[in-house]
Amino acid sequence: MSEIPAELRYRQSHEWVRVDGDVAVVGITDHAQDAMGDLVYVELPDVGQVFAAGDEAGVVESVKAASDIYAPVSGEITEINEALDDEPELVNNDPYAGGWLFKIKMADDGELKEMLTADQYQEQIDSE
Amino acid sequence: MSNETTLIFQHSRPGRSATAQAPKPVSEDQLSAIPASLRRKNKPGLPEVGELEVVRHYTNLSTKNFAIDKQFYPLGSCTMKYNPRGANRAAMLPGFLNRHPLAPASHSQGYLACLYELQNFLKEVTGMKGVSLAPMAGAQGEFAGVAMIRAYHEARGDDGRTEILIPEAAHGTNPATAVMCGYKVREVPVGKDGDVDLEALKEACGPQTAGLMMTNPSTCGVFERQIEAISKAVHDAGGLLYYDGANLNAILGKVRPGDMGFDVIHMNLHKTFATPHGGGGPGAGPVGVSQRLLDYLPTPMAGLDEESGDYHWIDTDTLPTSIGHLSAFMGNAGVLLRAYFYAMVLGREGMIRVGEYSTLAANYLLKRLEAIGCQAAYPDRRASHEFILTFAKLAKDQHVTALDIAKRLLDYNQHAPTIYFPLLVPECFLIEPTETETKEAMDDFIDAMAKILEEANTDPDTVTQAPFTQPVRRLDDVKAAKELDLVWGE
Numbered sequence: 286m287s288e289i290p291a292e293l294r295y296r297q298s299h300e301w302v303r304v305d306g307d308v309a310v311v312g313i314t315d316h317a318q319d320a321m322g323d324l325v326y327v328e329l330p331d332v333g334q335v336f337a338a339g340d341e342a343g344v345v346e347s348v349k350a351a352s353d354i355y356a357p358v359s360g361e362i363t364e365i366n367e368a369l370d371d372e373p374e375l376v377n378n379d380p381y382a383g384g385w386l387f388k389i390k391m392a393d394d395g396e397l398k399e400m401l402t403a404d405q406y407q408e409q410i411d412s413e
Numbered sequence: 414m415s416n417e418t419t420l421i422f423q424h425s426r427p428g429r430s431a432t433a434q435a436p437k438p439v440s441e442d443q444l445s446a447i448p449a450s451l452r453r454k455n456k457p458g459l460p461e462v463g464e465l466e467v468v469r470h471y472t473n474l475s476t477k478n479f480a481i482d483k484q485f486y487p488l489g490s491c492t493m494k495y496n497p498r499g500a501n502r503a504a505m506l507p508g509f510l511n512r513h514p515l516a517p518a519s520h521s522q523g524y525l526a527c528l529y530e531l532q533n534f535l536k537e538v539t540g541m542k543g544v545s546l547a548p549m550a551g552a553q554g555e556f557a558g559v560a561m562i563r564a565y566h567e568a569r570g571d572d573g574r575t576e577i578l579i580p581e582a583a584h585g586t587n588p589a590t591a592v593m594c595g596y597k598v599r600e601v602p603v604g605k606d607g608d609v610d611l612e613a614l615k616e617a618c619g620p621q622t623a624g625l626m627m628t629n630p631s632t633c634g635v636f637e638r639q640i641e642a643i644s645k646a647v648h649d650a651g652g653l654l655y656y657d658g659a660n661l662n663a664i665l666g667k668v669r670p671g672d673m674g675f676d677v678i679h680m681n682l683h684k685t686f687a688t689p690h691g692g693g694g695p696g697a698g699p700v701g702v703s704q705r706l707l708d709y710l711p712t713p714m715a716g717l718d719e720e721s722g723d724y725h726w727i728d729t730d731t732l733p734t735s736i737g738h739l740s741a742f743m744g745n746a747g748v749l750l751r752a753y754f755y756a757m758v759l760g761r762e763g764m765i766r767v768g769e770y771s772t773l774a775a776n777y778l779l780k781r782l783e784a785i786g787c788q789a790a791y792p793d794r795r796a797s798h799e800f801i802l803t804f805a806k807l808a809k810d811q812h813v814t815a816l817d818i819a820k821r822l823l824d825y826n827q828h829a830p831t832i833y834f835p836l837l838v839p840e841c842f843l844i845e846p847t848e849t850e851t852k853e854a855m856d857d858f859i860d861a862m863a864k865i866l867e868e869a870n871t872d873p874d875t876v877t878q879a880p881f882t883q884p885v886r887r888l889d890d891v892k893a894a895k896e897l898d899l900v901w902g903e
Contacts, residue, residue: 350833
């Protein structure tokens with residue numbers, strides 16, 4: 286059973302968002318990291334880059350596959366998790382804390398309402 | 414099986430040599446043309462070993478190989494069929510082998526005649542109007558194909574076309590090719606039955622569409638049934654259709670890409686036309702085109718003067734609109750000759766049997782594997798020459814993954830199929846038996862799969878810890894990807 290923290294919001298493409306004021310912290314879910322297998326490389330956006338919700342913002346790569354990461358909300362990148370350069374396995378070991386990917390200063394926090402709740406995301410996984 | 418685990422360098426002892434292969438000493442005279450500053454000061458770091466040690470070392474290594482010469486090799490998407498030895502013999506005839514690439518056409522009439530006939534044969538079997546044999550491999554064929562699409566739009570001053578459409582079930586190299594040629598990629602979704610979502614495709618088509626790249630049958634292992642509607646939608650928007658020949662084996666002699674409406678196709682001679690494959694080449698990726706793209710074919714090509722009966726090279730001096738050369742000379746001569754031989758031996762009737770038997774073999778294997786409890790990814794569809802199984806349920810219930818089953822197959826002396834491709838099916842196997850395997854060889858594979866499925870349910874550790882009988886156990890592929898080290902020594 287993969288872990289799905291109740292306080293986070295989710296995107297169908299398996300990103301999670303933690304809201305901290307007007308900043309959204311973004312990562313990939315426990316389910317996603319498990320499906321990918323051991324990550325060997327994480328490509329992150331640059332600080333200052335601006336994305337619309339749904340834009341490709343990065344790539345995670347495992348020995349099995351490479352998968353695009355989409356910006357769950359619109360806004361500007363304020364910080365990236367540089368530790369992932371040397372230790373992409375942080376995403377596997379600690380997907381909801383040490384394995385976060387990037388932070389976005391949200392342009393419109395109304396977009397959060399369109400994201401999935403933990404229960405809805407659980408339903409999506411169960412139906413896959 | 415050998416336990417050889419050393420590198421040839423580790424056998425090196427000063428002064429040992431294989432006389433037959435040692436280079437002849439070079440005199441100071443012969444070196445005089447090379448400036449002193451460019452000459453090396455130290456000996457190259459080559460191993461010093463005797464002939465017998467070399468023979469033993471590599472013979473022992475070769476016995477560790479999984480190869481089509483030893484095992485069933487059902488690597489889906491790759492068409493790892495058997496390459497007839499006769500084709501190899503023909504390409505090794507001294508007249509071919511010793512021909513210099515700069516030899517004039519008048520001294521190369523036999524070779525040019527083979528290429529000319531091969532061009533015509535490939536035109537006929539694919540239904541295209543022109544063929545160039547110049548691309549050196551599948552990826553270069555793709556590049557040439559999309560470069561021609563670009564040249565076509567540019568020649569018409571139609572420069573607002575910036576996008577290439579690619580269905581999810583396309584071959585993995587297609588998006589890379591489109592980007593290499595300066596296009597943006599727009600992905601088109603695929604429905605639950607493996608066919609393209611036609612409504613989504615129609616929505617995606619527009620004045621920005623340069624073309625669509627697709628594989629048919631797709632990497633889902635099914636034939637795209639709406640191909641005529643897809644072709645119409647793309648052509649109506651002013652785009653061109655690119656056919657990736659990765660799965661041509663399934664339809665060889667039965668359906669022609671030209672008749673489906675494709676404007677450009679690349680063929681992998683190293684897949685469909687039984688020339689060596691794997692290990693990084695050499696390959697051959699000829700391109701075929703419709704009327705629209707004839708002027709842009711890469712050169713050189715083989716031409717025939719009907720009056721004199723002489724063959725010659727067609728190059729950019731007579732075809733200035735060509736996208737030009739793709740290599741120093743023209744394609745991989747040896748590979749093209751093998752394909753020529755293969756085509757001539759099979760003929761029209763043989764080509765039809767290739768499509769029929771490769772499809773029959775795949776469907777036999779699929780039905781038998783379903784009967785022993787394997788889950789097909791597209792159970793309602795007939796397989797083309799390959800098909801997909803998914804082990805998602807087994808992974809959930811028993812924590813036995815597609816990777817585990819693939820590793821366990823090695824213990825049963827079977828080369829594992831392609832795993833985790835295409836990406837849109839979780840925990841999948843992509844299996845392609847090809848027309849060159851016997852029923853007995855496929856039955857052995859089915860027996861092995863039945864045993865592994867039983868183990869997965871009764872003794873999952875046997876599967877998750879496999880392989881047990883190979884020279885090495887599970888390799889640390891994560892470490893290999895992160896800390897790639899290919900250099901021996903300091």
